[in-house]
Amino acid sequence: xxxxxxxxxxxxxxxxxxxxxxxxxxxxxxxxxxxxxxxxxxxxxxxxxxxxxxxxxxxxxxxxxxxxxxxxxxxxxxxxxxxxxxxxxxxxxxxxxxxxxxxxxxxxxxxxxxxxxxxxxxxxxxxxxxxxxxxxxxxxxxxxxxxxxxxxxxxxxxxxxxxxxxxxxxxxxxxxxxxxxxxxxxxxxxxxxxxxxxxxxxxxxxxxxxxxxxxxxxxxxxxxxxxxxxxxxxxxxxxxxxxxxxxxxxxxxxxxxxxxxxxxxxxxxxxxxxxxxxxxxxxxxxxxxxxxxxxxxxxxxxx
Amino acid sequence: xxxxxxxxxxxxxxxxxxxxxxxxxxxxxxxxxxxxxxxxxxxxxxxxxxxxxxxxxxxxxxxxxxxxxxxxxxxxxxxxxxxxxxxxxxxxxxxxxxxxxxxxxxxxxxxxxxxxxxxxxxxxxxxxxxxxxxxxxxxxxxxxxxxxxxxxxxxxxxxxxxxxxxxxxxxxxxxxxxxxxxxxxxxxxxxxxxxxxxxxxxxxxxxxxxxxxxxxxxxxxxxxxxxxxxxxxxxxxxxxxxxxxxxxxxxxxxxxxxxxxxxxxxxxxxxxxxxxxxxxxxxxxxxxxxxxxxxxxxxxxxxxxxxxxxxx
Numbered sequence: 338x339x340x341x342x343x344x345x346x347x348x349x350x351x352x353x354x355x356x357x358x359x360x361x362x363x364x365x366x367x368x369x370x371x372x373x374x375x376x377x378x379x380x381x382x383x384x385x386x387x388x389x390x391x392x393x394x395x396x397x398x399x400x401x402x403x404x405x406x407x408x409x410x411x412x413x414x415x416x417x418x419x420x421x422x423x424x425x426x427x428x429x430x431x432x433x434x435x436x437x438x439x440x441x442x443x444x445x446x447x448x449x450x451x452x453x454x455x456x457x458x459x460x461x462x463x464x465x466x467x468x469x470x471x472x473x474x475x476x477x478x479x480x481x482x483x484x485x486x487x488x489x490x491x492x493x494x495x496x497x498x499x500x501x502x503x504x505x506x507x508x509x510x511x512x513x514x515x516x517x518x519x520x521x522x523x524x525x526x527x528x529x530x531x532x533x534x535x536x537x538x539x540x541x542x543x544x545x546x547x548x549x550x551x552x553x554x555x556x557x558x559x560x561x562x563x564x565x566x567x568x569x570x571x572x573x574x575x576x577x578x579x580x581x582x583x584x585x586x587x588x589x590x591x592x593x594x595x596x597x598x599x600x601x602x603x604x605x606x607x608x609x610x611x612x613x614x615x616x617x618x619x620x621x622x623x624x625x626x627x628x629x630x631x632x633x634x635x636x637x638x639x640x
Numbered sequence: 641x642x643x644x645x646x647x648x649x650x651x652x653x654x655x656x657x658x659x660x661x662x663x664x665x666x667x668x669x670x671x672x673x674x675x676x677x678x679x680x681x682x683x684x685x686x687x688x689x690x691x692x693x694x695x696x697x698x699x700x701x702x703x704x705x706x707x708x709x710x711x712x713x714x715x716x717x718x719x720x721x722x723x724x725x726x727x728x729x730x731x732x733x734x735x736x737x738x739x740x741x742x743x744x745x746x747x748x749x750x751x752x753x754x755x756x757x758x759x760x761x762x763x764x765x766x767x768x769x770x771x772x773x774x775x776x777x778x779x780x781x782x783x784x785x786x787x788x789x790x791x792x793x794x795x796x797x798x799x800x801x802x803x804x805x806x807x808x809x810x811x812x813x814x815x816x817x818x819x820x821x822x823x824x825x826x827x828x829x830x831x832x833x834x835x836x837x838x839x840x841x842x843x844x845x846x847x848x849x850x851x852x853x854x855x856x857x858x859x860x861x862x863x864x865x866x867x868x869x870x871x872x873x874x875x876x877x878x879x880x881x882x883x884x885x886x887x888x889x890x891x892x893x894x895x896x897x898x899x900x901x902x903x904x905x906x907x908x909x910x911x912x913x914x915x916x917x918x919x920x921x922x923x924x925x926x927x928x929x930x931x932x933x934x935x936x937x938x939x940x941x942x943x944x945x946x947x948x949x950x951x952x
Binding site for chain 1: 707708709724725796797799800801841842843844845846847848850851864867868871878879880882883884885887888891895896897898899902903906907916917920923924927928929930931937938939940941943944946947948950951
């Protein structure tokens, strides 16, 4: 199972722990990658607000790079998945548009023929690695720990562009949480918005959205939250303290990137997963994981 | 097949809080949720209150929450909902005041549609061929809107800020901005009026409105076009516009987003805003979460710069 790894901006910028933890776990799942080191930003839906064709050209350029390698693309960011998945659908279904966008790539001697698929790590784990294989790799049972899935908008909507999860009742991330031995928290906020796209200019609104989702997860008994989108992670982790103040709640809920949760369950040392980079300490969660680790060894008579 | 329908009931003058009631009904092939509600009202509980009229997805009266999503009851198949969700849970549109049971007060919705003045203003210019030639294709399907309110009920910003104009009204505003028959000054004042709080820059692009719209209006796409029109008309001073322009500039310079510089692009020269982001910036720096403001993380960013330059 080999993919062209599209890192996106955040995993190479403000959430380097996402890239680190991805590289620490994919080998164990049988996923090989070639990193697209010359790929740009996908536009994140923002470039497209000013320049739709320019934004499509950014995605097409990445697709052409992967096409040259003869590989499909693996994304590790929900936002990249939504934007690039949508761009791919548009380019594949509209030959005139593809031609127009390819003209923008011509000076680089690149052209996209429309043969590449774009898949998020979450989807690859569920559909291609398989949940049984994942469960086989689990070394540390997370036991009765409760983890709240936070899907993020772009991996779910518009569902016509994505076609993976049911946009009203998605379950891919819930299934992965179960496969690593933990219990998913069911709460309405799991499909809502983290507020990140407007957090710099409309902080009050974004924090109200963000805080409500975190609080709902916490009230549901969550020991941690997990997300397949680093932009959600920035909102939920970096802004969590402010969100708590805004809504008058003590949140203090560790937020994991998807590959960090996989890594913890597969027994990858916390240091290799970049957990120390979070603003909300993951230590209380790690202690709970460690307790269960010890209990399990006791059961087996190893301690 | 006999199915259970769980329906939220609420009579504000009698009930302290909404509660669910379950009704069992023999379901015939091809039955819609509206058909089922009408039968429940006729056969089991005459007090059950809901709005409907045309029964054919034209009037927009029967929008409600069905299995967690905003839908028109008249075009939602009972069987398909059952297959998809394993049950039927019906409630009123969310985040709007409930009048009784499944009927909500649409007053704030209509108020916002009226607020954007949904009529041609100061239309001195007469386009040959009328509205169609004036650019109906540019209206981006907004004319298909049946004002059912599903997008507003689903809007994640409206949920936390009831003042937000919301997807339906903003999409309608775009339709008039795109109408070539309206004069330049009228168009300018329309765009100017939507720059402030509760206007076009409050949308997070969460795509809920696109997902739930029964008429494929894609309100969010209309909001994005509205933003583009605003930037092209010189409304570049708001945080939202600065975000879009600054983001594009950073991609043209680094190829990828530089998170060290992005906040500065949005806040500009405001000391107050700078002091607001500074503490988080310092904490991120200490955690190794602030990339170098001098270097790109990709190979060959100059090629991306050249690509985006070709677009200008």
